[in-house]
Amino acid sequence: MSDTHQAPPPPPPERRKFLKWVTHGLSALFGAVLGVPAVLYLIDPRNRPARAGDFKRVGKLSELEKNVPKQVVIRDVRRDAWTVHPNDVIGRVWLIRRDDDKIDAFTTTCPHLGCSIDYNAEQQLFVCPCHNGTFDLKGERQEQALGGGTNPAPRNMDALKVKLDADPVDPKGRLIEVKYEKFYQGEEDKKPKK
Ligand code: FES
Numbered sequence: 001m002s003d004t005h006q007a008p009p010p011p012p013p014e015r016r017k018f019l020k021w022v023t024h025g026l027s028a029l030f031g032a033v034l035g036v037p038a039v040l041y042l043i044d045p046r047n048r049p050a051r052a053g054d055f056k057r058v059g060k061l062s063e064l065e066k067n068v069p070k071q072v073v074i075r076d077v078r079r080d081a082w083t084v085h086p087n088d089v090i091g092r093v094w095l096i097r098r099d100d101d102k103i104d105a106f107t108t109t110c111p112h113l114g115c116s117i118d119y120n121a122e123q124q125l126f127v128c129p130c131h132n133g134t135f136d137l138k139g140e141r142q143e144q145a146l147g148g149g150t151n152p153a154p155r156n157m158d159a160l161k162v163k164l165d166a167d168p169v170d171p172k173g174r175l176i177e178v179k180y181e182k183f184y185q186g187e188e189d190k191k192p193k194k
Contacts (some may be wrong), residue, residue: 007055008146009089038079055163062173064097067137069119069126071095071108074180092116093160094126096137103164106139106157106177114185117157126157158190 058072071094078088092108094117106126108116115130123146126135131152132145139157144150160178167173182193 028047037097055161055179057165057175057177058093058095059098059176060167060173061101061103061164061176064103065096066097066174069094069137071119072178074178076180083111091182093178093180094119094157095162095176095178096138099165103162103176104139105160105162107160107180107183109158110184110188111155111158111183111185111190112153112155128153154186154188 039154054078056074058074059070064070068084071092073089074091074093075087076090078085078090094108096104098104106117110128110130110133112128112131112133115128117126117128117133117135119125120127124137125142125146126137126139127133127146132147132149133153134142134144134146134151135153135157136142139159141153141156142151145152158181160181162179163177164174165177167175184191184193
Protein backbone atom coordinates (compact mmCIF):
# COMPACT_ATOMS: atom_id res chain seq x y z
CA MET A 1 0.00 0.00 0.00
CA SER A 2 1.52 3.28 -1.10
CA ASP A 3 1.79 6.32 1.29
CA THR A 4 -0.55 9.00 -0.06
CA HIS A 5 0.48 11.62 2.60
CA GLN A 6 3.19 13.88 1.34
CA ALA A 7 4.78 16.85 3.07
CA PRO A 8 3.27 20.12 1.80
CA PRO A 9 5.58 22.00 -0.54
CA PRO A 10 7.56 24.84 1.15
CA PRO A 11 5.96 28.29 0.79
CA PRO A 12 7.35 30.46 -1.97
CA PRO A 13 10.28 32.73 -0.93
CA GLU A 14 8.15 35.94 -0.79
CA ARG A 15 5.67 34.26 1.54
CA ARG A 16 8.50 32.98 3.78
CA LYS A 17 9.88 36.48 3.97
CA PHE A 18 6.44 37.85 4.84
CA LEU A 19 5.91 35.26 7.61
CA LYS A 20 9.34 36.08 9.04
CA TRP A 21 8.45 39.78 9.19
CA VAL A 22 5.12 39.01 10.85
CA THR A 23 6.84 36.81 13.46
CA HIS A 24 9.45 39.44 14.29
CA GLY A 25 6.87 42.21 14.29
CA LEU A 26 4.65 40.33 16.75
CA SER A 27 7.64 39.62 19.03
CA ALA A 28 8.53 43.31 19.07
CA LEU A 29 4.91 44.26 19.78
CA PHE A 30 4.60 41.80 22.70
CA GLY A 31 7.92 43.02 24.06
CA ALA A 32 6.72 46.61 23.98
CA VAL A 33 3.34 45.76 25.56
CA LEU A 34 4.96 43.78 28.37
CA GLY A 35 7.73 46.35 28.85
CA VAL A 36 5.51 49.43 29.26
CA PRO A 37 4.19 48.54 32.75
CA ALA A 38 7.76 47.79 33.91
CA VAL A 39 8.98 51.18 32.69
CA LEU A 40 5.97 52.97 34.22
CA TYR A 41 6.63 51.18 37.50
CA LEU A 42 10.26 52.34 37.52
CA ILE A 43 9.52 55.99 36.74
CA ASP A 44 6.67 56.26 39.26
CA PRO A 45 8.15 58.26 42.19
CA ARG A 46 6.11 56.21 44.68
CA ASN A 47 8.18 53.16 43.81
CA ARG A 48 11.54 54.76 44.41
CA PRO A 49 13.07 54.16 47.82
CA ALA A 50 13.09 57.20 50.12
CA ARG A 51 16.44 58.96 49.99
CA ALA A 52 18.43 59.16 53.18
CA GLY A 53 17.90 62.92 53.53
CA ASP A 54 14.15 62.83 52.98
CA PHE A 55 11.98 64.74 55.43
CA LYS A 56 8.44 63.45 55.85
CA ARG A 57 5.51 65.74 56.54
CA VAL A 58 3.79 64.59 59.74
CA GLY A 59 1.30 67.31 60.66
CA LYS A 60 0.70 70.95 61.52
CA LEU A 61 2.20 72.96 64.37
CA SER A 62 -1.31 74.09 65.36
CA GLU A 63 -2.29 70.46 66.02
CA LEU A 64 0.18 70.19 68.90
CA GLU A 65 -0.60 71.31 72.43
CA LYS A 66 2.45 72.77 74.17
CA ASN A 67 4.47 70.28 76.25
CA VAL A 68 2.07 67.41 75.52
CA PRO A 69 3.63 64.60 73.47
CA LYS A 70 1.73 63.49 70.39
CA GLN A 71 2.46 60.36 68.42
CA VAL A 72 2.46 60.52 64.61
CA VAL A 73 3.14 57.91 61.95
CA ILE A 74 5.72 57.98 59.17
CA ARG A 75 4.59 56.58 55.82
CA ASP A 76 6.74 55.50 52.91
CA VAL A 77 7.17 52.83 50.26
CA ARG A 78 7.66 49.39 51.80
CA ARG A 79 8.60 46.32 49.78
CA ASP A 80 7.99 42.63 50.48
CA ALA A 81 9.56 39.99 48.30
CA TRP A 82 6.95 40.52 45.56
CA THR A 83 4.73 43.38 46.67
CA VAL A 84 5.20 47.14 46.85
CA HIS A 85 3.16 48.94 49.52
CA PRO A 86 3.28 52.57 48.35
CA ASN A 87 1.97 54.27 51.49
CA ASP A 88 2.70 51.99 54.41
CA VAL A 89 3.48 52.88 58.02
CA ILE A 90 7.25 52.43 58.41
CA GLY A 91 7.68 54.06 61.80
CA ARG A 92 6.22 56.17 64.61
CA VAL A 93 7.49 59.35 66.21
CA TRP A 94 6.78 61.29 69.39
CA LEU A 95 6.50 65.06 68.79
CA ILE A 96 6.66 67.65 71.56
CA ARG A 97 5.99 71.34 71.02
CA ARG A 98 8.01 73.42 73.45
CA ASP A 99 7.06 76.81 74.93
CA ASP A 100 9.05 78.64 72.25
CA ASP A 101 7.26 76.63 69.51
CA LYS A 102 10.34 74.56 68.75
CA ILE A 103 9.53 70.93 68.08
CA ASP A 104 11.41 67.92 69.41
CA ALA A 105 10.92 64.56 67.73
CA PHE A 106 11.92 61.14 69.05
CA THR A 107 11.49 57.79 67.37
CA THR A 108 9.20 55.53 69.40
CA THR A 109 11.65 52.65 68.95
CA CYS A 110 13.25 51.86 72.29
CA PRO A 111 17.08 51.96 72.25
CA HIS A 112 17.14 48.87 74.50
CA LEU A 113 15.63 46.13 72.30
CA GLY A 114 13.31 48.00 69.96
CA CYS A 115 9.83 47.87 71.55
CA SER A 116 7.56 50.86 70.97
CA ILE A 117 7.81 53.45 73.76
CA ASP A 118 4.53 54.74 75.27
CA TYR A 119 3.79 57.98 77.06
CA ASN A 120 2.60 57.85 80.66
CA ALA A 121 0.59 61.08 81.01
CA GLU A 122 0.09 60.68 84.75
CA GLN A 123 3.82 60.44 85.47
CA GLN A 124 4.77 62.67 82.53
CA LEU A 125 7.35 60.10 81.48
CA PHE A 126 8.00 58.03 78.41
CA VAL A 127 7.95 54.35 79.41
CA CYS A 128 8.74 51.30 77.34
CA PRO A 129 6.22 48.51 78.08
CA CYS A 130 8.72 45.69 77.52
CA HIS A 131 11.23 46.24 80.35
CA ASN A 132 10.16 49.60 81.80
CA GLY A 133 12.81 51.68 80.08
CA THR A 134 12.01 55.21 81.33
CA PHE A 135 12.74 58.65 79.87
CA ASP A 136 11.74 62.19 80.76
CA LEU A 137 9.97 64.69 78.49
CA LYS A 138 13.32 65.66 76.95
CA GLY A 139 13.83 62.02 75.98
CA GLU A 140 16.58 61.65 78.57
CA ARG A 141 17.19 58.27 80.10
CA GLN A 142 16.27 58.02 83.80
CA GLU A 143 18.66 56.05 85.97
CA GLN A 144 15.76 54.26 87.63
CA ALA A 145 13.04 52.50 85.67
CA LEU A 146 9.44 53.37 86.48
CA GLY A 147 8.31 50.83 89.10
CA GLY A 148 11.84 50.21 90.39
CA GLY A 149 15.07 48.69 89.26
CA THR A 150 17.74 49.98 86.94
CA ASN A 151 16.68 51.37 83.60
CA PRO A 152 17.79 48.81 80.99
CA ALA A 153 17.86 51.40 78.17
CA PRO A 154 21.51 52.10 77.31
CA ARG A 155 20.98 55.70 76.10
CA ASN A 156 18.44 58.51 75.70
CA MET A 157 15.53 58.23 73.27
CA ASP A 158 16.73 58.73 69.71
CA ALA A 159 16.05 62.30 68.60
CA LEU A 160 15.21 63.02 64.95
CA LYS A 161 15.76 66.14 62.89
CA VAL A 162 12.72 68.39 62.51
CA LYS A 163 11.95 71.39 60.34
CA LEU A 164 8.99 73.72 60.04
CA ASP A 165 7.77 74.74 56.59
CA ALA A 166 5.33 77.40 55.46
CA ASP A 167 1.81 76.09 54.95
CA PRO A 168 0.73 76.96 51.37
CA VAL A 169 -2.97 77.08 52.30
CA ASP A 170 -2.61 78.96 55.60
CA PRO A 171 -0.23 81.98 55.68
CA LYS A 172 0.04 81.78 59.48
CA GLY A 173 0.35 77.99 59.63
CA ARG A 174 3.48 75.86 59.86
CA LEU A 175 3.90 72.29 58.64
CA ILE A 176 6.09 69.87 60.59
CA GLU A 177 8.56 67.65 58.75
CA VAL A 178 10.68 64.93 60.33
CA LYS A 179 13.72 63.14 58.96
CA TYR A 180 12.94 59.58 59.96
CA GLU A 181 15.89 57.31 60.73
CA LYS A 182 16.45 53.96 62.41
CA PHE A 183 19.27 53.32 64.88
CA TYR A 184 21.02 50.29 66.30
CA GLN A 185 19.65 49.09 69.62
CA GLY A 186 21.47 47.90 72.72
CA GLU A 187 24.40 50.31 72.38
CA GLU A 188 25.31 53.40 74.36
CA ASP A 189 26.08 55.36 71.21
CA LYS A 190 23.40 56.36 68.73
CA LYS A 191 24.41 54.88 65.38
CA PRO A 192 22.11 55.21 62.37
CA LYS A 193 21.28 52.13 60.33
CA LYS A 194 22.19 52.54 56.66
S1 FES B 1 12.85 47.10 74.83
FE1 FES B 1 12.42 48.93 75.84
S2 FES B 1 13.11 48.61 77.83
FE2 FES B 1 13.59 46.80 76.81
